[in-house]
Amino acid sequence: MTERSAPAHTALTRRGFLRGISALAVAGASLRFAAPARAATASGSLTVPPLLESTTDSSGTKVFKLSMESGTTEILSGVTSATCGFNQAFLGPVLKVNQGDTVQMDITNNLDDVSTVHWHGAHIPPSVDGGPQNTIDAGGTFSPSFEINQAACTLWFHPHALGTTAEQVASGLAGMLIVDDDTDGAAALPSTYGTDQFPLIVQSNPVSTAGALLFTTAGETASTTSFPLLVNGSNVGVDGTPTLTVDASRVRFHVLNASIADIITVTRSDGATFTQVATDAALLSKPLSVAGLQLVAGERAEICIDVTSGDSVTLQATVTAGGARGGSGTSAIVTLTSSATAAADELPSSLATFTALDVSSPDxxxxxxxxxxxxxxxxxxxxxxxxxxxxxxxxxxxxxxxxxxxxxxxxxxxxxxxxxxxxxxxxxxxxxxxxxxxxxxxxxxxxxxxxxxxxxxxxxxxxxxxxxxxxxxxxxxxxxxxxxxxxxxxxx
Structure with a gap:
């Protein structure tokens, strides 16, 4: 995807969110992607979202700064799309926190449209959940503070205002929030971001031939609508299969289906299995060997791939329509290689404790x-x-x-x-x-x-x-x- 130079934010209308920012695209203004956060030990063409660093205030609270911005991005080859993102033109950074942390999210809405930021999957008070009651006016700032009150898992954040969620998520307002903990199960998993731990944010969203990101049933069903497959914001049909070379013998991928409707099924191109270590809500009680992983819109999972020198593993995504009409077909989303000469240690037989709820006499x-x-x-x-x-x-x-x-x-x-x-x-x-x-x-x-x-x-x-x-x-x-x-x- 083509990077563009940085602008002032765009004028939007309440119901014409993308149509409004397209006027700025015509004027040539946009935001540049933040530099990918890659460690020296990883290379390749896979776009890696930047890891957002926090500051710590006098009370020990970790403070993250997020701004909702508009810009332009080349999603279809040679076509400029009006997009939005957190701290950049499209999508957002990755945030990493630990169980027990107190965090403050300083969110500035630099759009000219009301919005919210919802912490999808987070176990937090409703007053900071980011639903339709927690709106942020255009030009406003919201600074929710809360404790990370859950064990290791993969969460994400996105707008959740009434009537504009599809519009704003389709435009690119989405980012990943990774929670870690100090358990033996979490410690056994790769956890160095950009070295052996990577996000895979997969999207199949409707786009018009003119580059407009669509977000309605009418947009899905229009005969001229296409559904490009994006991985961390890069169109694999235009830019080719993303590559990732590491010196680790095991890589952990946090996979998010950030499509507004479509269903994504992840498999290996060679038909072999990989290891699932977490659902969207928690680490699994034990690692699972799976041949495929189906994720509906908004769903996440964590997988591990073992690879050593001379091996190559390609993950692919099969898209099926989740709405009135959607994407289809299978595309490679990343090819992983490694320079490691020694195989990784076996994962422990237990990662977390799972206890079934007693539902014999529900309330x-x-x-x-x-x-x-x-x-x-x-x-x-x-x-x-x-x-x-x-x-x-x-x-x-x-x-x-x-x-x-x-x-x-x-x-x-x-x-x-x-x-x-x-x-x-x-x-x-x-x-x-x-x-x-x-x-x-x-x-x-x-x-x-x-x-x-x-x-x-x-x-x-x-x-x-x-x-x-x-x-x-x-x-x-x-x-x-x-x-x-x-x-x-x-x-x-």
């Missing part, structure tokens, strides 16, 4: 019914397109409650179910207990057409009678079309 059982009327997407019969609608139809629970939810999908559409606040356990899918990573902690799962999924969760640590969390479809087009409602965890 509540609920049905979460997903349905639609045309392009109006509903939860329990209500389209959550306003705060009033979501509040009226919202779910109210209490601190400490264990609940079992039956999620029914009466539509012929695939949905990506995401719950804020706490992770959950999948009990059954169409009456069958899940296996592999789906049998442990999750925060985002695929809901197939005409399916029934039963999940369980316990609401711990945080309650607030004013601020709420969300549950919604993470196909962000469906979210903006109404498939979202509020979750209130009350003090009692």
């Amino acid at each position: 509540a059982t609920r049905t979460i019914a997903l349905s639609n009327r045309g392009n109006s997407m509903l939860i329990n019969g209500v389209a959550g397109t306003t705060m009033a609608a979501m509040e009226a139809a919202g779910i109210m629970t209490t601190l400490g409650a264990t609940e079992v939810w039956t999620i029914t999908n009466a539509t012929g559409l695939t949905h990506s179910f995401h719950l804020h606040d706490v992770p959950f356990q999948v009990l059954t899918v169409n009456g069958v207990a899940p296996t592999g990573g789906y049998a442990e902690w999750k925060d985002t799962i695929l809901i197939a057409p005409q399916s029934t999924n039963v999940i369980a969760m316990q609401f711990t640590d945080y309650a607030d009678n004013t601020f709420g969390y969300m549950l919604h479809c993470h196909n962000t087009v469906h979210e903006d079309e109404g498939m979202m409602t509020m979750l209130m965890v009350m003090t009692g």
Whole structure:
């Protein structure tokens, strides 16, 4: 992708977010990508997002500075697209934190549109969760502070304002947040960013022939729309397969499907297996040898690849439509080689402790019914397109409650179910207990057409009678079309 020179931010309109910044693109203004954070021991063409350094204040709080910026990026060959990012023109940096850290996120909205920043998968108070109640006005700054109150996992951050989530995520407002801890399981995994630990942010988003990033059902279905596959912001169809050469014998990839709708399945091109070490919500209890990894929009996983000198491993992504129309086909997303001469030590047989929730006598059982009327997407019969609608139809629970939810999908559409606040356990899918990573902690799962999924969760640590969390479809087009409602965890 072509880098461009740095500008002032763009004039936007509330509903014309990308159309507004395209005017600045015509004037030739843009932002330059920040320099990739590569250690001297890694090389190749894989774009590696910069690692954002924090400062530490007098109380010991780690302070990260993020600014929401607009710019231009060449996504299609020879075509300039109006884009946005955190601290750069497209996508954002990677943040790394540790369990127990207190962090402050100083977020400045340099767009001329209201936005939010949601910490997807983070277990934090609702007042700082970054949902539609936590909006940041154009030109404003929001500085949420919270404790990292969860073990090692891969989170991400993105806007979550009412009616503009798909628009802003499609434009490039997305970044990764990696949580580490001091357990033996985490210590056994590669953890030196840019040396043996790398993000793979994979996106299949609709783009017009003129380069406009699209974010509606009409945009998905237009005959002129294409779905380029991006890896860390680079179009693999234009720039070729990204390469990565390391001197480590084991590499850990944090894989995020940041598409607004499409489903990504990661495999090895030679058909061999790789090792999954984490779901989106936690390290697995033990490493799993898997032949493939399916990620619905918003879902993450961590995998390890072992490679020594003379070996070459290519990961590929198969894209299937998650919306009205989407991408398709299989493309290589990274080719990994190493100069290491000795094989890595075997991973431990145990990475983390997983304990199934006791659901013999849940505090509540609920049905979460997903349905639609045309392009109006509903939860329990209500389209959550306003705060009033979501509040009226919202779910109210209490601190400490264990609940079992039956999620029914009466539509012929695939949905990506995401719950804020706490992770959950999948009990059954169409009456069958899940296996592999789906049998442990999750925060985002695929809901197939005409399916029934039963999940369980316990609401711990945080309650607030004013601020709420969300549950919604993470196909962000469906979210903006109404498939979202509020979750209130009350003090009692």
